[in-house]
Amino acid sequence: MYSVILTELGISVFDDEKLEKSFPFSNPVKEYLLVKNKESKLNELINYLASIQRGVSVSDDALLAILKKNNIDSQIMEDSELERIQASKPQIIVDSGFASNPQDALGKLREFALGLSSSKVTEVSESPDLHIIQAINSLDEIDKIANALSSRLREWYGLHFPELDNVIDSINGYAQIVMAGKRESLTKQVFEDAGFPESKVEMLSLISTKSRGGDISDVNLAIVQSIAKQILDFHDLRKKLEEHVESEMQTIAPNLSAILGTAVGARILGRAGSLKRLASLPASTIQVLGAEKALFRSLKTGSQPPKHGLLFQHAMVHAAPRWQRGKIARAIAAKAVIAARVDVYGDGLNKTLLEKLNVRVDEIGKKYENPTEKDIRRPESFRRDGGNFRDNSRRRDDRGGRRDDRGGRRDDRGGRRDDRGGRRDDRGGRRDDRGGRRDDRGGRRDDRGGRRDDRGGRRDDRGGRRDDRGGRRDDRGGRRDDRPSSNKNKKRKQFGRR
Amino acid sequence: MTDQVQIKTKRENSLEEDNPAFFWIKSEGQQKLATENLVPGNQVYKEKLIVKKGIEYRLWDPFRSKLAAAIMNELENFPFENKTKVLYLGASTGTTVSHISDIVGPSGIVFAVEHASRVARDFLDRVAAYRKNIMPILQDARRPKEYFSVFGKVDVVYVDIAQPDQTEIAIDNCEMFLKKGGYFFLVIKTRSIDVTKSPKKIIEEETQKLQPKFEVLQSIDLHPYDKDHAIVIAKSRG
Ligand SMILES: C[S@@+](CC[C@H](N)C(=O)[O-])C[C@H]1O[C@@H](n2cnc3c(N)ncnc32)[C@H](O)[C@@H]1O
Numbered sequence: 001m002y003s004v005i006l007t008e009l010g011i012s013v014f015d016d017e018k019l020e021k022s023f024p025f026s027n028p029v030k031e032y033l034l035v036k037n038k039e040s041k042l043n044e045l046i047n048y049l050a051s052i053q054r055g056v057s058v059s060d061d062a063l064l065a066i067l068k069k070n071n072i073d074s075q076i077m078e079d080s081e082l083e084r085i086q087a088s089k090p091q092i093i094v095d096s097g098f099a100s101n102p103q104d105a106l107g108k109l110r111e112f113a114l115g116l117s118s119s120k121v122t123e124v125s126e127s128p129d130l131h132i133i134q135a136i137n138s139l140d141e142i143d144k145i146a147n148a149l150s151s152r153l154r155e156w157y158g159l160h161f162p163e164l165d166n167v168i169d170s171i172n173g174y175a176q177i178v179m180a181g182k183r184e185s186l187t188k189q190v191f192e193d194a195g196f197p198e199s200k201v202e203m204l205s206l207i208s209t210k211s212r213g214g215d216i217s218d219v220n221l222a223i224v225q226s227i228a229k230q231i232l233d234f235h236d237l238r239k240k241l242e243e244h245v246e247s248e249m250q251t252i253a254p255n256l257s258a259i260l261g262t263a264v265g266a267r268i269l270g271r272a273g274s275l276k277r278l279a280s281l282p283a284s285t286i287q288v289l290g291a292e293k294a295l296f297r298s299l300k301t302g303s304q305p306p307k308h309g310l311l312f313q314h315a316m317v318h319a320a321p322r323w324q325r326g327k328i329a330r331a332i333a334a335k336a337v338i339a340a341r342v343d344v345y346g347d348g349l350n351k352t353l354l355e356k357l358n359v360r361v362d363e364i365g366k367k368y369e370n371p372t373e374k375d376i377r378r379p380e381s382f383r384r385d386g387g388n389f390r391d392n393s394r395r396r397d398d399r400g401g402r403r404d405d406r407g408g409r410r411d412d413r414g415g416r417r418d419d420r421g422g423r424r425d426d427r428g429g430r431r432d433d434r435g436g437r438r439d440d441r442g443g444r445r446d447d448r449g450g451r452r453d454d455r456g457g458r459r460d461d462r463g464g465r466r467d468d469r470g471g472r473r474d475d476r477g478g479r480r481d482d483r484p485s486s487n488k489n490k491k492r493k494q495f496g497r498r
Numbered sequence: 499m500t501d502q503v504q505i506k507t508k509r510e511n512s513l514e515e516d517n518p519a520f521f522w523i524k525s526e527g528q529q530k531l532a533t534e535n536l537v538p539g540n541q542v543y544k545e546k547l548i549v550k551k552g553i554e555y556r557l558w559d560p561f562r563s564k565l566a567a568a569i570m571n572e573l574e575n576f577p578f579e580n581k582t583k584v585l586y587l588g589a590s591t592g593t594t595v596s597h598i599s600d601i602v603g604p605s606g607i608v609f610a611v612e613h614a615s616r617v618a619r620d621f622l623d624r625v626a627a628y629r630k631n632i633m634p635i636l637q638d639a640r641r642p643k644e645y646f647s648v649f650g651k652v653d654v655v656y657v658d659i660a661q662p663d664q665t666e667i668a669i670d671n672c673e674m675f676l677k678k679g680g681y682f683f684l685v686i687k688t689r690s691i692d693v694t695k696s697p698k699k700i701i702e703e704e705t706q707k708l709q710p711k712f713e714v715l716q717s718i719d720l721h722p723y724d725k726d727h728a729i730v731i732a733k734s735r736g
Contacts, residue, residue, distance in 0.1 A: 008647055109633065117635070
């Protein structure tokens with residue numbers, strides 16, 4: 001029986017040990033992949049095999065499929081034969097005339113391996129999901145930089161016009177005013193152009209005349225203004241990135257975007273590494289992506305497992321009362337995996353996913369409308385033990401009360417969530433207004449920070465007790481864990497800051 | 499600097515006198531591990547290059563490479579030498595692969611498997627492109643049947659892929675590619691398999707899985723070079 005052998009450098013037909021005919025690849029990487037993907041025509045080979053009129057055994061599944069499609073009487077080789085080919089590949093390549101000697105064969109095989117690997121790397125680098133991940137990460141980084149720079153700007157320009165800091169919440173608005181120059185040149189027009197409402201314009205022009213700030217030299221002002229300019233540029237860039245992420249997500253992952261929203265979706269995507277990998281994750285993993293630290297600690301020490309990581313940012317989760325959040329996060333995660341799979345393997349937008357999720361979340365809302373006794377009791381244990389993961393969410397819940405109120409509102413907007421990108425900007429003002437409040441809270445939070453330290457000290461004193469209360473340590477862990485979300489709060493605070 | 503360097507070629511276990519696999523080189527007052535650079539002038543991970551008597555050596559950092567850490571921690575069997583054929587799973591950016599490539603020399607070969615394209619990019623650019631004895635295989639170690647460009651049997655299979663089921667994956671690969679009596683190095687990340695179990699227990703359990711087909715020769719804790727890794731060295735039962 002003739003054997004047809006696929007090698008990296010071409011296809012050969014052997015009769016026993018004797019070469020009958022060989023078909024070298026002119027571009028091995030390309031042609032080899034075409035065969036492997038069953039896209040090759042292989043006309044010459046097929047004509048030849050058809051002309052010899054006998055059954056052949058084939059070394060490769062993909063090659064076999066191509067031959068069969070062309071009505072060549074063929075079958076796959078026996079394992080022992082395959083093994084022999086695998087063992088003597090360089091010799092087969094030489095015998096086929098694809099290389100002049102074994103050394104040459106090795107060199108050509110290596111060239112092939114390099115070429116193939118490089119083409120894979122190139123292919124992956126072009127995949128849009130990796131670019132989305134870069135974009136969303138850039139966005140988060142820009143936020144960090146802009147926040148830090150904005151604090152600096154407020155400090156510096158504040159030497160000249162300290163009162164402004166308390167009146168202007170938005171980073172952008174503050175930077176725009178700085179761009180107008182010294183206090184004296186801050187006319188009503190400037191404030192109007194920066195987009196402030198009339199009431200605020202009045203107040204601004206009033207305080208600018210009564211400021212207790214010192215003079216600022218032209219040189220210093222120029223530098224402060226370039227900082228402000230940078231911040232404004234960052235603002236534009238951020239907007240661009242946000243829109244880009246939004247539209248790219250809609251294109252490559254419409255279903256995931258429908259379930260998670262484009263921003264949260266992109267962040268989850270970033271954690272998973274790629275859309276394909278996200279599609280292959282279990283829902284339970286997606287539920288806690290972004291809370292890895294807490295998860296591992298929980299596995300190790302038996303502390304409370306996290307209920308949500310990045311999903312906390314999802315409107316449905318953080319708008320819900322604390323005791324429902326874990327359940328809602330689980331429902332969202334379950335739908336998110338399916339959505340990712342549809343995005344990877346199916347096509348188009350599948351609306352029933354979101355509908356089903358809404359039904360499920362409503363269900364959770366009704367079924368668990370009131371906290372169970374367990375849910376209520378937990379806060380006390382928090383006070384006693386220093387808080388674990390859930391207790392933390394209780395803390396959040398203190399604030400949560402308010403947030404829940406708002407949550408309702410936000411829920412209504414659920415449908416509108418898609419155009420959030422733009423919306424968020426619109427809401428900017430509102431958010432800023434609340435900023436003051438949030439800042440107060442921020443202060444409180446700092447106080448708590450202090451307390452936390454105190455506690456740390458106390459805990460050390462009590463060293464002896466610490467051992468039998470392993471739990472306590474975990475608890476603290478839990479608290480640490482909360483950081484992603486508290487970070488987020490911090491970020492928000494700063495964004496909305498004054 | 500170069501002038502003060504002393505090179506002592508230390509005889510290790512089974513290695514032949516005229517063909518040392520690695521060297522102990524005095525640098526900054528300490529004896530340090532090094533391999534002879536197969537591609538003079540080429541650095542892989544910013545390791546130090548030292549020339550002595552016209553030969554260039556690359557310092558081999560046990561904090562960066564687990565195989566070097568194993569040598570520092572009294573590795574008893576070192577089957578890598580001139581002409582050795584190696585199947586290496588989990589090449590990453592190629593730190594360890596590059597030193598093995600130095601050791602096996604122009605007539606040896608390292609089939610280096612890695613599936614993450616981000617690290618493979620660096621591996622190709624910095625290591626595989628320069629070293630003619632490396633066959634880069636950008637594929638998943640779970641599917642050894644699909645490796646392109648791997649042929650024949652190898653003398654050593656080295657596995658460092660940090661997967662929960664890595665032992666099973668490794669055994670499949672050995673079955674296909676390791677010659678009878680060949681060596682098997684398995685890096686065990688003591689936390690990647692199951693975070694809830696103690697490292698010792700994990701190593702024991704993984705070693706158990708090898709028993710039917712391998713004779714376990716040694717298991718080495720990589721402390722202090724690496725916090726939670728160990729290497730198990732085994733020999734396939736011929
Ligand atoms: C700990 S790193 C290896 C470090 C490397 N051995 C060294 O010493 O320089 C593990 C590598 O294995 C790769 N890997 C994990 N699973 C794999 C799989 N199934 N197939 C191929 N490579 C895999 C990872 O992408 C990662 O680069």
